[in-house]
Amino acid sequence: MTTDALVLQGLIKDFDGSRAVDSLSLTVPSGSLFGLVGPNGAGKTTTLSMATGLLRPDQGTATVLGHDVWADPAGAKALMGVLPDGMRLFDRLSGAELLRYVGLLRRLPADVVAQRSADLLGVLGLDADKLVVDYSAGMTKKIGLACALIHGPRLLVLDEPFEAVDPVSGEGIRSILRGYVQGGGTVILSSHVMELVESLCDRLAVIAQGRVLAEGRVEDVRAGESLQQRFLDLVGGPVSGSEDLAWLRSWSD
Ligand SMILES: Nc1ncnc2c1ncn2[C@@H]1O[C@H](COP(=O)(O)OP(=O)(O)OP(=O)(O)O)[C@@H](O)[C@H]1O
DSSP states (O other): OOOOSEEEEEEEEEETTEEEEEEEEEEEOTTOEEEEEOSTTSSHHHHHHHHTTSSOOSEEEEEETTEETTTSHHHHHHTEEEEOTTOOOOTTSBHHHHHHHHHHHTTOOHHHHHHHHHHHHHHHTOOTTSBGGGSOHHHHHHHHHHHHHTTOOSEEEEESTTTTOOHHHHHHHHHHHHHHHHTTOEEEEEOSOHHHHHHHOSEEEEEETTEEEEEEEHHHHHTTSOHHHHHHHHHOSOSSOGGGGGGGGGGGO
């Protein structure tokens, strides 16, 4: 029997009396490339933060390959690579220095860190010697991904990994993730781009207001429609049209 890569059970998180995540349960099977989608404020980042030990749930549990994230944080975190939303990096280090720091922190031998760092910087097209503070938004996302990968985790948790990434680099990241899953890894990623989730992921969950609206294999959730249409059906279309902003067109009168 294979252990599921990530199991979230009954997660609840309130902020200032308002419920951001509402009894959310989700299972990410080992070997899947799992997409997490939902409108702005749906609770994706809050959920992934609780799943990775960055934010303590008010209730519920998160388990990574059988290790409870909160009862056995060291065991769970050793198995995970995480790209958090808006990650704060030591940006006065160069790309290579940052990867060396993260790799050594993960207790990898220095020669292994050097080799992997060179591989990752090369594949992601990043300048090894440039300070991270001088990286563009997309480059910063890519160095964050490299930091998540360097210790060869079994589960990757990526919050919007394609945000601000150019199409060529995006294709490179897709190919890294596909290869990683083919090699036995598991990925859960959040995204707002339905086409990307549709083409890259094999499973997904749609969440809104902190709850799971639909979950399963992509083709089952789509149910014959495009994922974009299915998403709109599930979460509801735009609340208002452009006619409400008549003042924005007043110059044409
Ligand atoms: N630290 C915080 N303090 C107060 N409220 C918060 C905090 N973090 C998140 N929230 C609230 O929790 C809800 C869920 O936010 P979250 O960032 O998890 O959504 P999301 O699905 O990741 O959104 P987006 O797609 O816009 O990134 C929102 O209403 C947000 O305002």
